[in-house]
Amino acid sequence: MEPIHLFRPQYRTEEALAEIRECLEQGWTGAGAKTIEFEQAWIRYSGFAHAHFVNSCTAALHLALKLLKEDGRWAEHDEIITTPFTFVSTNHVILYERLKPVFADIDEYLCLDPASIERRITPRTRAVCFVGIGGNIGRYRQVRDLCRARGLALILDGAHMTGTWIGSEHAGADADAVAFSFQAVKNLPTADAGMVCFARKDLDQEVRRWSWLGIDKDTYMRSVQQAATYRWRYDVPHVGFKYHGNAVMAALALVGLRHVEEDNHRRREIAGWYDEALEALSAICKIPQPDGFRSSRHLYQVLVDRRDEVILGLNRRGIFPGMHYADNTCYPMYRYAHGSCPRAEQASARILSLPMHLGLNRGHIHRIAEALDETTAELQTDGCSAGLQRP
Ligand SMILES: Cc1ncc(COP(=O)(O)O)c(C=O)c1O
Structure with a gap:
């Protein structure tokens, strides 16, 4: 595979x-x-x-x-x-x-x-x-x-x-x-x-x-x-x-600059495929995009419960996502602020960056969505319908 x-x-x-x-x-x-x-x-x-x-x-x-x-x-x-x-x-x-x-x-x-x-x-x-x-x-x-x-x-x-x-x-x-x-x-x-x-x-x-x-x-x-x-x-x-x-x-x-607009156009197309493919997956929560701007789409991120286990499940299916980022207040030089940003803490436990690069096609996105579906079903993680709540 x-x-x-x-x-x-x-x-x-x-x-x-x-x-x-x-x-x-x-x-x-x-x-x-x-x-x-x-x-x-x-x-x-x-x-x-x-x-x-x-x-x-x-x-x-x-x-x-x-x-x-x-x-x-x-x-x-x-x-x-x-x-x-x-x-x-x-x-x-x-x-x-x-x-x-x-x-x-x-x-x-x-x-x-x-x-x-x-x-x-x-x-x-x-x-x-x-x-x-x-x-x-x-x-x-x-x-x-x-x-x-x-x-x-x-x-x-x-x-x-x-x-x-x-x-x-x-x-x-x-x-x-x-x-x-x-x-x-x-x-x-x-x-x-x-x-x-x-x-x-x-x-x-x-x-x-x-x-x-x-x-x-x-x-x-x-x-x-x-x-x-x-x-x-x-x-x-x-x-x-x-x-x-x-x-x-x-x-x-x-x-790179000569091609960056066409590359970013492709990235937005890939993001659109993800949006469609993940629509039916209740365990996955997408990150909203505000109106009135065009994103570079450097990342495609979602929130998922039991994120580390989900990553291992995806790895077993040949998919290697990433994690951007851990709440910086967990590192020693910033620990003085630990606990002061609850939404960043929530996000850092649940955030998952799905593959995003110019070599991806619709078939890849379909495979990733299927793998996410299987993994989250195995782990019975269906509590992720809510995004990050503002107080
Ligand atoms: C949000 C953010 N800021 C700054 C940097 C630093 O960039 P560089 O590796 O070019 O120093 C990165 C790199 O990954 C980043 O993701």
């Missing part, structure tokens, strides 16, 4: 090799013409004002917090409201900056609940970090309005959101900073890369120095400024990080 895995990245191998060959033949694989070309292509695609290509979404998130903090309005131990239902990158970067993650609870979309955010605001709150789980926008628009009304910065962790559109705008067009992931299993897969997009031009200019160890002139600029005097000389006004992207990743990303 052919195994069905959670993710299986697909690369356009010949197109990608041609882009990478160009870098190799030019003898330039670091930051340079290709990374700039990708930044410009991303700006044309997304409509964002600025974009800086970095080596991961984790780096992008860290730079977003770092630069907004360096802006002078935040101090150590100030509070950032964030979600416990995410990959740990979202929250680790808050700790990198010695800021305090304050966890608000999630809603039925698995995203931050604005009502819970409101309750967590204190005089020390400086920003909200919103995560669009699986490409879903949840109540992002309400969170944006709340941040504006309360004078808080809004950072969007868009790791899953390449190609999520709200009307005619790419998700995050109205945030202070957005971070994207182009890691190997994301919608725009490279091997590891990311993008940070600031609304403000000055921060976009500064971030280029912060991602290059604090050096004020990058190696590429020094090499192309043939006629400039002192082109070998640079200054280092502060300590920065080695976070910039490279040409080989940018080459892969350029190819």
Whole structure:
């Protein structure tokens, strides 16, 4: 029986090799013409004002917090409201900056609940970090309005959101900073890369120095400024990080970007097949999608009782789903907030990510639905008709 895995990245191998060959033949694989070309292509695609290509979404998130903090309005131990239902990158970067993650609870979309955010605001709150789980926008628009009304910065962790559109705008067009992931299993897969997009031009200019160890002139600029005097000389006004992207990743990303809209269209088609196939399965609870947006559909998630046993049952049938995410307050560095987000705790016990990648066809989805039906019947889990309840 052919195994069905959670993710299986697909690369356009010949197109990608041609882009990478160009870098190799030019003898330039670091930051340079290709990374700039990708930044410009991303700006044309997304409509964002600025974009800086970095080596991961984790780096992008860290730079977003770092630069907004360096802006002078935040101090150590100030509070950032964030979600416990995410990959740990979202929250680790808050700790990198010695800021305090304050966890608000999630809603039925698995995203931050604005009502819970409101309750967590204190005089020390400086920003909200919103995560669009699986490409879903949840109540992002309400969170944006709340941040504006309360004078808080809004950072969007868009790791899953390449190609999520709200009307005619790419998700995050109205945030202070957005971070994207182009890691190997994301919608725009490279091997590891990311993008940070600031609304403000000055921060976009500064971030280029912060991602290059604090050096004020990058190696590429020094090499192309043939006629400039002192082109070998640079200054280092502060300590920065080695976070910039490279040409080989940018080459892969350029190819991915050409196809990401058709790929996401296919993902939404697969999600539609799941919606139909799971309709009759009372043990499975789907995650709702709000109106007025087009999801990247990075994930197809459901809630199911006895989730770990369901996974083992599916594994026995050759299906290998995933789990996104465990409530971060179960990890030692965030345990101080354990018990403060009951819906995130509920979701982390019941969440299941079904296979979602471009190699899936209707037959696969039918097989997955049948396997879910058999497994949940064996386990007699039929108590899952309710989704995550808001209080
Ligand atoms: C929600 C979320 N944020 C951030 C990241 C970090 O992305 P990267 O691996 O590009 O650093 C991930 C990666 O899986 C993620 O899922």
